[in-house]
Amino acid sequence: MDATRLERALEEEFGGTAAERRVVAREARDLSDSGKPKRDRGHALTVPDVLEHLADAPEDSSLVERWNWWMGALDTAHGGYQRFTVRIVENDEEAGVDR
Template structure:
């Protein structure tokens, strides 16, 4: 089963109380990560909606982006090369 962006966005909003825009950004990063093949090569598991939601459930409380960044940080420590998939916030 491959990553499904539309259903993933809905799950993120439902399960982690994310806004539509924030959940879309997480999904965009998840698609980039899946397309890179890096996660599957490092972990040996295909990146799917269920995998992402399960990993984000393990993160401390927060929005989808907070949880995503926590998980990406964990992957960066374990394997390196994941920082580019993090979500940055810019303030004006």
């Protein structure tokens, strides 16, 4: 999983702040590194795979909400995905937001 490539793709597809894109990309990389997607779904996690699943989330969702929505669906189907949800996004000086 190329986190830098994913961050760029997330910006193009879903926007969000730089901090939100960073944390989602980091969680995606950690998820990929865990090997869990390959064991549960039969293939490694890819950037197009992430984008496709995030696009399935409710349309008015933020980037982080989309990611957590997908992790919730995977957790329901397979278990063990809650640890990859985003709980906090560090202060994003670019947007002046602390979530």
